[in-house]
Amino acid sequence: MEIVEHPSRFFWTFGNHENLPMYRRIGKVSTGGVQGNALWLEKWHNWYDSDECVDRMADLGLNLLHCRCYKGMGWEYEKDDFPRVQAFAERCRKRGITVLAYVQYATLYHEIMRKELPHVADWAALDENGKPYDYNGQYWRWMPCPNRPGFVEYIEKVLKIIIESGSFDGVMFDNMVDFPCYCPDCRKKFVEHIAEKNWDFLYPEFVSMPPVLPIPDELMDPVAIEFVRMRHNSIRDAFMRFRKVIKDINPDAIITGNFPMLPRRYSYIYGSNVASVLAPALDFTLGQSASNPGLDGTNSVVSQVYAYKLAHSLHTKVVPLVDSDAGGPAGSGSAKSNEVYIAQLCESLFNNSIPVDRIVMKPTRGGGLDQKVIETRRPILKRIQEIAKKYESILDLPEYAPVGLLYAEDSVGLSKASSEAFLRCQESLLRANVPYRLVFARENFIDEAEMNLCSTLILPDVRCMSDRVLEVLRSYKGELVMAGRENGGCDENYCQRAELPLEDLPARRVEITPHDVSKAMYYKFQIFYEKDNWAELFPTEAKIEIDTVAHAVFKQSPDGKIPGVLISAVTSVPGGTITLPEKFRAKEYEFVTVEGTQAAVFNGDKVEIPPFAGMIMLCAK
Numbered sequence: 001m002e003i004v005e006h007p008s009r010f011f012w013t014f015g016n017h018e019n020l021p022m023y024r025r026i027g028k029v030s031t032g033g034v035q036g037n038a039l040w041l042e043k044w045h046n047w048y049d050s051d052e053c054v055d056r057m058a059d060l061g062l063n064l065l066h067c068r069c070y071k072g073m074g075w076e077y078e079k080d081d082f083p084r085v086q087a088f089a090e091r092c093r094k095r096g097i098t099v100l101a102y103v104q105y106a107t108l109y110h111e112i113m114r115k116e117l118p119h120v121a122d123w124a125a126l127d128e129n130g131k132p133y134d135y136n137g138q139y140w141r142w143m144p145c146p147n148r149p150g151f152v153e154y155i156e157k158v159l160k161i162i163i164e165s166g167s168f169d170g171v172m173f174d175n176m177v178d179f180p181c182y183c184p185d186c187r188k189k190f191v192e193h194i195a196e197k198n199w200d201f202l203y204p205e206f207v208s209m210p211p212v213l214p215i216p217d218e219l220m221d222p223v224a225i226e227f228v229r230m231r232h233n234s235i236r237d238a239f240m241r242f243r244k245v246i247k248d249i250n251p252d253a254i255i256t257g258n259f260p261m262l263p264r265r266y267s268y269i270y271g272s273n274v275a276s277v278l279a280p281a282l283d284f285t286l287g288q289s290a291s292n293p294g295l296d297g298t299n300s301v302v303s304q305v306y307a308y309k310l311a312h313s314l315h316t317k318v319v320p321l322v323d324s325d326a327g328g329p330a331g332s333g334s335a336k337s338n339e340v341y342i343a344q345l346c347e348s349l350f351n352n353s354i355p356v357d358r359i360v361m362k363p364t365r366g367g368g369l370d371q372k373v374i375e376t377r378r379p380i381l382k383r384i385q386e387i388a389k390k391y392e393s394i395l396d397l398p399e400y401a402p403v404g405l406l407y408a409e410d411s412v413g414l415s416k417a418s419s420e421a422f423l424r425c426q427e428s429l430l431r432a433n434v435p436y437r438l439v440f441a442r443e444n445f446i447d448e449a450e451m452n453l454c455s456t457l458i459l460p461d462v463r464c465m466s467d468r469v470l471e472v473l474r475s476y477k478g479e480l481v482m483a484g485r486e487n488g489g490c491d492e493n494y495c496q497r498a499e500l501p502l503e504d505l506p507a508r509r510v511e512i513t514p515h516d517v518s519k520a521m522y523y524k525f526q527i528f529y530e531k532d533n534w535a536e537l538f539p540t541e542a543k544i545e546i547d548t549v550a551h552a553v554f555k556q557s558p559d560g561k562i563p564g565v566l567i568s569a570v571t572s573v574p575g576g577t578i579t580l581p582e583k584f585r586a587k588e589y590e591f592v593t594v595e596g597t598q599a600a601v602f603n604g605d606k607v608e609i610p611p612f613a614g615m616i617m618l619c620a621k
């Protein structure tokens, strides 16, 4: 699939993915920065469907979007708009723009839907008091439950209509999330799930449905752990069914979907939107969050890199949508805001993902586009598209990353201590620009192939590990590094072992730096860095010395060479040094920036990076 193999050929933009009733009902400023109750809304909406609008996108090199299609109001209500949506999609495709049909998962617009489906309340997810969950405080939207008969089938029916129409290149699911549901159908399923455990200390038919909030620091309650796992299975099963419906009709249809691609305990325990659970249903993922790249305080660099690292560990791709649902500020056009803009686009490009600019298609009051923003961004977009084309063979390569950090999803999900240790170790590696990868583990699985690509593997206080994972770790041939004191202290169900199981191995021990990770649990993923010495603790053969604000990606070709070192930074950086021993080096290199190219001359194994802002690439010529 081209979009997965060559993401650098694509550039994502805003496709006006909400329908008019959504804007009218919300009333306030919403998706796309649009005033929901604006009197000019319909005029703008119609303009968006026009040839003129599509020409503007194509002219800016924007060639991928998700467009409005199904918002969760019931197909009988939404179908009247469908011919216009199809016409827009076909207009886009004629100009080479790939179009994904937006399909809402987590909303029942019951005020509207009830007309078509009088029983819609039977599809709602219920809280502990038996009341339907609102969608994040919007009382006119209910959350659905995938276990209630008829809901999943209804989405399947809508998907069939959309894919069979042939008007779209694929589907983009929005809001892949489930809240803990206490409906009779979930209760029945939970009793069956507990019965399969064959526990000898309770009768499944009388088991209590556990509360989920507040999220405990260390989740050890066996019934509550199984409630989490049952819900992971429920949402996974629903999306695997959707996948089958789509691919049975059109195996080439692209399937993507939106959930935060972040190692958050909130996702694991509450939202059931866990990367390893949902990614298999998709061809690639969208990771909407508020982590718009930038400096936030002097010691916190907000970035999309966390999402890329996690996605790579699952052998998938993520396109982070970090622009406040395309409603964020467009930037002032100053040099400073351009640096951040360039860094954001290039973070994506350098990490095997798709750059996104949805703001550039955001309407101003009255419904026009902001010409000043377009004129400021046009040359930057053109140049980055030119770079993406010229250096595609480098951009498509995987990363050189000889240092591994174990990402054990159960441990990070169940244990706050493990979660914090993981986040802190990752921050130390990231900010020191140690070339690292995450090695994924969950229950009895550990990614042995990825593990064996690493010459060093760090265990960041991974408290919960299965016997199988321990067995694989014992066979690891590289250097094992223990960060923290409790690695393997418990099994995957957080049950304590008699002894720490890895103490006899010849492992190096390192201290975990106490970065403040208290703000890494929410929608904006933010960590406050304390200077440490992890660059010296984890020296690699190929390496970079540079300001901790910058993010470098070493691209490695199958012959072991490193033809590209790609660096993004949300601010000005006064240069640095790249070390590439001969075995990694191509014949000749040049530095590439948005401004142009310049010579890169090695002195022995080292080359000096000139000062830059936004991005710079060391590329084989």
Ligand SMILES: [Zn+2]
Pocket (backbone or CB within 6 Å): 124, 125, 126, 145, 146, 147, 148, 181, 182, 183, 184, 185, 186, 187
């Ligand atoms: Zn339910």
